[in-house]
Amino acid sequence: QLQLLQEMLNRVLDESWKVIVCNHVTEALTALHNEQPAIMLMDIEMPEMNGMEMIRHLNHSNMKVIAMTAHDSSITNELKAAGFDDCLFKPFHTEALQAVIGINGNTAEKTSDQKTNTVIPEQFRQLTAFADDDEEAALEIIKNVKLALNEHLQRLQNILDEANNPTTNAADTPNIKSSITQIKQVVHKMLPIATMMQMNSLD
Incomplete structure (x- = not known):
């Protein structure tokens, strides 16, 4: 799923974006400290610490945090109450990803011969x-x-x-x-x- 997300981001983002991929919570915390990203996509089911726990440890006043989950949309209010700014419900399509990131699909998506x-x-x-x-x-x-x-x-x-x-x-x-x-x-x-x-x- 991480590989698919990377491929999706590569298709919709231009060269002005920097994408950092983390496999573990410790890597993510280090990247957050060093890079101070504008947007964070976080799976709420992680082995070391779930998303609900992790977001409580984050200062995300200047960062949009988007939850990714396979739960249905009934969990939306719980996620937003925990501090998430938006949600992506897996499996999601490119259009949904673009919408939560805030980019225009007509201009940002890379095109190729179909x-x-x-x-x-x-x-x-x-x-x-x-x-x-x-x-x-x-x-x-x-x-x-x-x-x-x-x-x-x-x-x-x-x-x-x-x-x-x-x-x-x-x-x-x-x-x-x-x-x-x-x-x-x-x-x-x-x-x-x-x-x-x-x-x-x-x-």
Whole structure:
């Protein structure tokens, strides 16, 4: 998802913008101190510290902070009460990104010759739209998505295995509430990509 966001930003921003990408909270805090950016895009589900916690540690009087989430829009008031200026609900399109950043899509978006890529299945078109019809880049995106989905599915399987096969030591037996929380976290991470790929759900 971070790669897709980078590709999207590369398409809509001109050379006057500087984009800084951070994989961890500590990197983000360092970048905020050193760079003092005008806009920050923050996923509210981060491993070290969630967005609701992090924004309380920020002085963002001179910075617009935009929350990114796979939750539905019912969380908007909660996010704004926490201090976020705006929200992007994943999966989002270029137009939504441009709107919250405050740029005009007619002038800022980079243009390219549009070609129909017949190699990429229709199911992946929303994902590979950020590749600007570069087949190699599109295939790299699909490869990364496949690896990420496999990791999520393996984590789900591990959680289910632990819940179904508790150890003999009662202290080591997984708590059902904890298992459900872990499953929700994994599904939340999978949801944006699964939606873009139009994956079917099973009841």
